[in-house]
Each structure stands twice: as C-alpha cells, then as structure tokens.
Amino acid sequence: MTDRHLVEADRRHWIHPVVNYRAHEKRGVTILESAHGPFLVDSDGVELLDAFAGLWCVNVGYGQESVVQAAAEQMRKLPYATGYFHYGSEPAIRLAEKLVSMAPVSLQHVYFGAGGGDAIDTAIRLITNYYNVTGRPAKKHIIALERGYHGSTAVGSGLTALAPFHAGFDVPLPTQHHLPSPYPYRHAAGPDPRAVIAASVKSLRDAVAALGAENVAAFFCEPVQGSGGVVVPPVGWLKAMHDTCRELGILFLADEVITGFGRTGPMFACQAEGVEPDLMTVAKGLTAGYVPMSATFVSDEIYQALADGIKAGMPMGHGHTYSAHPVSAAVALEVLRLYEEGGILANARRVTPAFEGGLAATLAHPLVGDVRSRGLVGAIELVADKATKRRFDPALRLPDRISEIAYRRRLVFRCFGDNILGFAPALNYTEDDMALMLERIGQVLDDVLALDDVRQAMAPVREAAVSR
Numbered sequence: 001m002t003d004r005h006l007v008e009a010d011r012r013h014w015i016h017p018v019v020n021y022r023a024h025e026k027r028g029v030t031i032l033e034s035a036h037g038p039f040l041v042d043s044d045g046v047e048l049l050d051a052f053a054g055l056w057c058v059n060v061g062y063g064q065e066s067v068v069q070a071a072a073e074q075m076r077k078l079p080y081a082t083g084y085f086h087y088g089s090e091p092a093i094r095l096a097e098k099l100v101s102m103a104p105v106s107l108q109h110v111y112f113g114a115g116g117g118d119a120i121d122t123a124i125r126l127i128t129n130y131y132n133v134t135g136r137p138a139k140k141h142i143i144a145l146e147r148g149y150h151g152s153t154a155v156g157s158g159l160t161a162l163a164p165f166h167a168g169f170d171v172p173l174p175t176q177h178h179l180p181s182p183y184p185y186r187h188a189a190g191p192d193p194r195a196v197i198a199a200s201v202k203s204l205r206d207a208v209a210a211l212g213a214e215n216v217a218a219f220f221c222e223p224v225q226g227s228g229g230v231v232v233p234p235v236g237w238l239k240a241m242h243d244t245c246r247e248l249g250i251l252f253l254a255d256e257v258i259t260g261f262g263r264t265g266p267m268f269a270c271q272a273e274g275v276e277p278d279l280m281t282v283a284k285g286l287t288a289g290y291v292p293m294s295a296t297f298v299s300d301e302i303y304q305a306l307a308d309g310i311k312a313g314m315p316m317g318h319g320h321t322y323s324a325h326p327v328s329a330a331v332a333l334e335v336l337r338l339y340e341e342g343g344i345l346a347n348a349r350r351v352t353p354a355f356e357g358g359l360a361a362t363l364a365h366p367l368v369g370d371v372r373s374r375g376l377v378g379a380i381e382l383v384a385d386k387a388t389k390r391r392f393d394p395a396l397r398l399p400d401r402i403s404e405i406a407y408r409r410r411l412v413f414r415c416f417g418d419n420i421l422g423f424a425p426a427l428n429y430t431e432d433d434m435a436l437m438l439e440r441i442g443q444v445l446d447d448v449l450a451l452d453d454v455r456q457a458m459a460p461v462r463e464a465a466v467s468r
Helices: 003-013 021-027 065-077 090-102 116-133 193-211 237-248 269-273 300-309 326-340 344-364 398-408 431-449 452-457
Strands: 032-036 039-042 047-050 107-113 141-145 176-179 216-221 251-255 279-282 294-299 368-374 377-382 420-423
Touching: 047 431, 065 326, 090 107, 090 294, 090 326, 107 116, 107 300, 116 216, 116 251, 116 279, 116 294, 116 300, 141 193, 176 193, 193 216, 193 237, 216 237, 237 251, 237 269, 294 300, 326 344, 344 368, 344 377, 344 431, 377 431, 398 431, 420 431, 431 452
Parallel strands: 141 176, 141 216, 216 251, 251 279
Antiparallel strands: 032 039, 039 047, 107 294, 279 294, 368 377, 377 420
16 A cells, blocks of 8 residues: 555544544544654654653563564464453463562452553442442442543543543543642642642542542542643652541552553552552553553452452453453563563663753743653643743644644654643663753754744743743
8 A cells, every 4th residue: 555545544444542533634644664762663764753652651662572572472372362261371370470579569469451441440340349249339439630541431531530531421420520630830739749748638538528438439540640741749649648548448549551660760650659559550561562451450358358249150240352361461571571680670760860850951941831750751841931830822732733843853752732741751761862852852842932923922031041
C-alpha cells in the first residue's frame, strides 16, 4: 500500500483513541514505521526523539533484542494458554511470584489483564464482591480525585475526572465522587506542602462523613497524576491519605499504571513513603509496552474473604480470555530482569538529576509558570501571565499547535489541553539523549513564544527576557 492509500484507509475505517474524530479526518494520520533506542521513525523517514516513552510505557526503549527474543521463543513454545479451568503456564506463574516479591508486602495476590483500564475494572469488581461477601453490601461509593485518570472503560471512566471522558457517556455514576486535586501550583490552600496535605485529608474526611463511612468502599488515587497534567503531590501526601483511609475503614487503591516500575524512582511509587495499599494496579511498564498486559494486586485479607465467599461448586465469575497470556508474561519477566539486572533502573536514577535540573531551568522562560517532576516523569506548565498564573485562551488552540511545532523540532511529548507539556523519557535514556531532549524543548518553547497571537496574549515581557 502507498502512504496515501494508508492515510485514506485510516480516515475511512480506524476509530482512533482520544482524538476529535472530525479533526483527525481533516488532519490525517502520522504513520510511525519503525523505532530504535529513544527514536521513532515515521513513514517519511523523519526521526523523532520520543520524550514520552510511547504512552508512558516504553521504559526500556525501542529495539531491546532480548525482549523480542523472549516473545519469539514463547510464541514458538506455547503461544497461548488459558487461565480458565485450572490451567496455567510457567511464565505466568513465575511472573506472579516475581511481582509479589517486588511489591509492597501487603499485596500477596495478583490478577492479570490486558491493560490499565481493565485492571481498574477488576479492582472495582473485586471490591464490590469483597464487601458483599463480608456482610457490608452498602459500601458501594468510591472516592477519587479531580484531574485523576483511571481508564476509559464503562465504569472506570467515571472515576477518571477529565471532561472528555465524561461528555456523552453518562458518568460519573452516583456512587463515584471526586476530591480536589493535590495540585500545589493551583491549590486553593496555596503551594505550602503542609497546607495541601491538610486540605486533602480534610476533603477526604468530609466526603466520607457526608456519605457515611458505612457506605464508602474505597479511595483511588495515582501517586502522581499523569493524564491530569503530571500533578506531583507533596511528599507525605500519599502516606497521609493512606493513613486516613485506614482510620476511616475504607480501602486504599494505588493506581500505579503510570508510576510503577521505576518511573518515579523506586520500583513502585508508593514504596517511597512506605505505603502498603489494599489494592494496586499496574500496566504500561510491566511489559514496557512491547505487548499488552496489566496486573491488579490485592491483599491477602481481600483474597481470603473472596475465596471464602464463593459458594461451593461455583466459580468466581470474573475472567478475560487473555488473562496471564504466556507471551506477555514471558516479555514481562525479561523486562523486569532488564530493570534490575540490566541496570535500567540504576540508569534512570543516574540521569534523573539532569532531567529535573533541565526542566527546572525552563522556569526562566517567559512562557513557563510551573515545572514539576518526580523521577523521570515531569511537566512544564505554560501561562500567559506568570504573576497571576493566567492560562491562555483555549481559542488559541495551543495544544495542537505546540504538538505541530514539536514535530518540526523532531520531538514527541504530550501536550495536555490546558497547555501543560508532559514528559516521560525512557528509563534507559543516555546523558546525550537527555541533553538532546532538553535542547529541543527549549527550541519548542522559543518557537511558541515567537507566535504573534501568543505574544499578544501574554503580559508585557522585556525583549531581553525573550531571547535565549
């Protein structure tokens, strides 16, 4: 097929995720053809530095031959094995054992799925069943966070708190509630970490009191809010919210679909504060995006209650055809080996100071109002007025235009709807890769500032401050 034919076939047939359908039809697809190391190559031969690890997931970079070989060998040996009817496969069993050995000690059991969204749905179903079989059927309400993201499934999308995932989909459900985001840069309590933490704890207590603790099942949160704009809560926030859930008698779920597997430093972000969740969801970095897979961890207390609650002779009515797929499990085992034995987590820790320092340096740019990061996930927030934190008018369509500018500068990152630029480089970035990424980020910022309508929208800036 020619590229022109592919573009037209894409317009006619492929429904893309998270795009405006009419805008996509007008724009046309950018076809990615190959990749190597930290680079993507499109069908025109343009080489793009991937500063977002695919979609927060290609943690080991592109073209890791040992991962490819693990998949190929497993495909030749056993390309599929069901987990139904008491069957299993060696890679899946080894992976379950390995993951539990790495996870917080509270988590002793794991269910495998195909993506982060179904991991969240699995958690919701197990929580519902848990309370029903333990004689607390009224505990159905779940509390999450504004700007949070927990997938786009029929139920999980209601826990997600981003407008496009609600519009037209009849969510949130009446049992789904949201607290203010722990967003220091724009928090009503101000940027002081203690004030943000105290406000979040109070919001959780107030919500549970209003609903009745006997009606609240769980609190879901990301240790760092990803798709909500890479919101990095203050250190201590996660622990405070976890401890409050314990006091209130509600379950605590850590959604580590983005933050898991070294993205923020430790293997799992909740380990940095000694948090032991009742449930935890992971995906993305589990297989580094090479094949689909997710996992939902549950505590032994929850598992034992579920097991005891099933009537004799009846199965637990929850399952997926591709749960614990042996090829995905084999890939995951090799990816986990690379994280530890292959030195990829050690490399991530080595280059993190350059990442953090390089992002922080952009605060001097006239467009940049805030910079935030934890490990190798970070964001630059653009504002029209630094003093007032005024955002740009959405009519300027800056996210799409910034993405186009970034493409011209041969850089791929996430540009969120409120002009927050998100970055999640692969954990095996070299120092040279990082320097190139930061150089190109600076070029993108300068190109955006050079747009006439952007300059007109901004508070007055000194010409000397504009030039770099």
